[in-house]
Amino acid sequence: MINRFLRHIKEGFYGVGRHSAMSVSSASAVTITLLLISIFLVVTSNLEKITSKIENSVKISVIVSYDFEAQEDLDRIDSQIKNIAGVKLVTFSDKEMEFDFYINSFPEEERVIFEPYRSENPMHHAFYVEVNEGSMLQEIASKISAIEGVEKTNYGGESSTMLVNALATTRQGGFILVIALSLLAIYLVQNTIKLTIFARSNEIWIMRNVGAKNGYIRAPFVVEGIIIGMLGAIIPILTTIFAYIYLYNKLGGKLLSGIFVLIPPHPFVLYISCILLAVGIGVGFIGSFFSVTKYLRWKR
Amino acid sequence: MINRFLRHIKEGFYGVGRHSAMSVSSASAVTITLLLISIFLVVTSNLEKITSKIENSVKISVIVSYDFEAQEDLDRIDSQIKNIAGVKLVTFSDKEMEFDFYINSFPEEERVIFEPYRSENPMHHAFYVEVNEGSMLQEIASKISAIEGVEKTNYGGESSTMLVNALATTRQGGFILVIALSLLAIYLVQNTIKLTIFARSNEIWIMRNVGAKNGYIRAPFVVEGIIIGMLGAIIPILTTIFAYIYLYNKLGGKLLSGIFVLIPPHPFVLYISCILLAVGIGVGFIGSFFSVTKYLRWKR
Amino acid sequence: MIELKDAVKAYKNGVKALNGVNLTIHQGEFVYIIGPTGSGKSTLIKLLDGEEIPSKGSVIVAGINVGKLKHSKVPIYRRNIGVVFQDYRLLERKTVFENIAYALEVIDAPKNIIRRRVREVMNLVGLDDKGNAFPSELSGGQQQRVAIARAIANKPKVLIADEPTGNLDPTKSDEIMVLLEKINREENTTILMVTHDEALVNKHQKRTIVLESGVIVADTFQGGYFKHD
Amino acid sequence: MIELKDAVKAYKNGVKALNGVNLTIHQGEFVYIIGPTGSGKSTLIKLLDGEEIPSKGSVIVAGINVGKLKHSKVPIYRRNIGVVFQDYRLLERKTVFENIAYALEVIDAPKNIIRRRVREVMNLVGLDDKGNAFPSELSGGQQQRVAIARAIANKPKVLIADEPTGNLDPTKSDEIMVLLEKINREENTTILMVTHDEALVNKHQKRTIVLESGVIVADTFQGGYFKHD
Ligand SMILES: Nc1ncnc2c1ncn2[C@@H]1O[C@H](COP(=O)(O)OP(=O)(O)OP(=O)(O)O)[C@@H](O)[C@H]1O
């Protein structure tokens, strides 16, 4: 049994060598496919990280009505907000802080204009609410608006939701694209392997002629497919590791002067490498398995 | 001669039919490749349009110093700005307009705060400068700053340049990616065609045995490659046309509630279709041409 | 051992290669099948080998109804019969040694036994020095002998040979005939041999079945290349 | 017409298939080449066909130094010689008709002439009803006859045949021999035929060249299957 297993492995390696032109063709198809997948994975993972970071930084500001400024009202509103599902953090900011914050948003020389108004402070008390997921901003804001004593809510206006939605769409779209492209790419590789095996369908048929069972014929082809998948994964893995580390260091880990922070290479490239290797082996295995099976039925 | 040409064409069509399994394999490789290319083309073209639109909408605001408010100074500054290379449009906005513009940016109820100041208007005269290319913003702004009488220039602050730069980078990166992926995809197709022809290298050799010159052997294979390229382009072309028109109509021609306007489908999808068809034919031609040439040298 | 009952074989394109063949061959017999080109001899062999399924009638070899075998069981059935195909059917990417060894590997024979047996049959057909050559590096007659060696390697109960001497010179043909007769005698192997070689049939006289246009027109022990007209 | 001078052919793996062959064949001659399997007969044909290049010496056919031909010129040279290969070399994906027609299409023969000539040669070799069959649907002997038909289709000046009757029954072989003799006589075609068929050689006696281990051991007009020992 062990002997037979080893024989198939050996035959698989021989096969790669003896059909070197075809092996190179298949392996290069794997390589290109995995390079594509690698690019997509790196981009989407980083996009994923960036969007979740932005989403988290968007807050809902809750303006308290002038008629509900008593401490008990504020406590009630606070706890009511905290009870809403999806709310992460609620911070309170009183009128004074709001006024300071407001005038600080003007250039220094213009601030004097506002000082006279401090005594009759026109600002409201406010709560700032952080939510778990950017996509829930609108829903939570409208729930908060319904609380008694809340004059209005604001979450950075339309542009904020829009940005968050845009990023979410991009992320989802990107994810679907990764999956779709990976499937297409895998189909391509499978196609290539099928063709290399087609060129040997005669061989498969002769093996049956000589008394080889289907499983016996299939084994070395499958081993060959796996080897080709592994060989094809080498370049993409090395490229990913070195290119990502290089880019990360070159950019200082940031994109666009620091708004976006990249995923640190250390465990990340290892994960990507494992995924690439797994896809390579998987594609090689599946591609050769089904192709051989197909040609096994070519003749009796 | 014509006869011979027709014979090759006919043989090419026969070839596609008689090697239907292989034709399907090659054509599906072409299809996937072109689908990828199509997605990239559509995305980059729209990105291109959006960025150039954003770039164009970013203006430099030029604040005129209080000491240069005479009409002759304003005329001089105006003409000096217009002389700078890359400037597209210069519009003037006087103190009054600036004041209105400023207070209009506040909520209605707060505007009363500012009215007392209208008589002693603290605003400056200003020019608004549109430039030809977003990437030149910074350069032109600093040239304008150097003009006598200009107190300061402003172009939406750092965030504006950053956005423009980010979009430019994305666009460039996207362009390089399109080219790179197209090349890789084309290589994949060429690889696939090579394998289908490899499976027939024996045929090529026998043709030489019977006295067929290399060109004569090659012709029907090349016709076959072109046919396969064209067949492979059908699905991507139809998909592009219908999917783009559908998405365009569904989104109302806009992305993210109107900040970004999409390219109208009418001539656009036709251009894309032509490109896809050309790539399909080109890949089929080149792939088959070189593969046959390679196997022609297999034996004497 | 071999029994065909009303076997008819019509190919997909309508050609009726066999048209009702009844035939019984007993264990240990040595039978020639002769007949003009295109008379259905190879088709008969393909039926026996399970490569083609009879359109009508049945083909029974060693108690097995060959035409009814499941696709996956066909190779296992083939382990009991050795076939020399008219077109040799050698594995192009394996050497002569590996080609012959393959037929033994599939039945999980131990390595050292395989090696010994392959050397033995290579010697029997006179190819001692070609073990490492690939089929494309052999002459026509050498390829034919590899096919013979492979067919006899695992000592099958039935040996079916489709023109095993078509590409051999008279001397070599005679040697192969002597070899087959020895196998037939010593191992009691049933042998069915298609041949066009008049000289051979006349020299080594055996039961001879004559096919013509898909039907048996003579089945005689009289020996000699039977001319039917 | 055909002249080999000290032709030596050593294959890449070191096998010396031909070891200094000197041979002159004149226009219109009909020559048998016989010899044991593996003696270099097919190699000799491959040299004449330009498929292999002599390691030493020269091969000249119709004034052309075949071994020195440029790769791209080889097919054009081949239009003057018809070759029946031992392994047939038919185009698998073309029908019998198309296979034969192909040899005429490459020399840009007009369509109607091609059609007429193909029908003619198919009739000559007795394959009138197989025009639409693919090679895989033919019996061994039928494939061999397609190869013969293709080789004679464009009336070559030299016809080289490697065991053209190896898969044919004696009657058919005889018919093919008569056909070749007719072509030789009527079109003055030089014919070189490799064969193992003793009966044929004895019946249709011609100049006979005996190869053994890559050298010519006899070249005689005495006729008959020459036994050298
Ligand atoms: N796969 C096939 N499809 C269709 N027809 C076939 C097929 N194989 C053989 N035939 C036809 O069946 C008939 C018998 O063929 P077969 O190969 O059995 O002849 P044979 O007796 O072996 O001849 P030969 O001596 O030339 O080898 C022939 O007319 C042949 O053309």
Ligand SMILES: Nc1ncnc2c1ncn2[C@@H]1O[C@H](COP(=O)(O)OP(=O)(O)OP(=O)(O)O)[C@@H](O)[C@H]1O
């Ligand atoms: N491509 C090759 N590479 C290496 N050796 C070869 C090659 N072709 C033939 N040989 C060897 O050269 C020798 C002569 O082969 P050749 O095919 O010329 O013999 P032949 O006389 O035609 O034999 P047969 O009658 O069996 O066809 C043989 O020993 C063979 O193994």
Ligand SMILES: [Mg+2]
């Ligand atoms: Mg046959």
Ligand SMILES: [Mg+2]
């Ligand atoms: Mg030979």
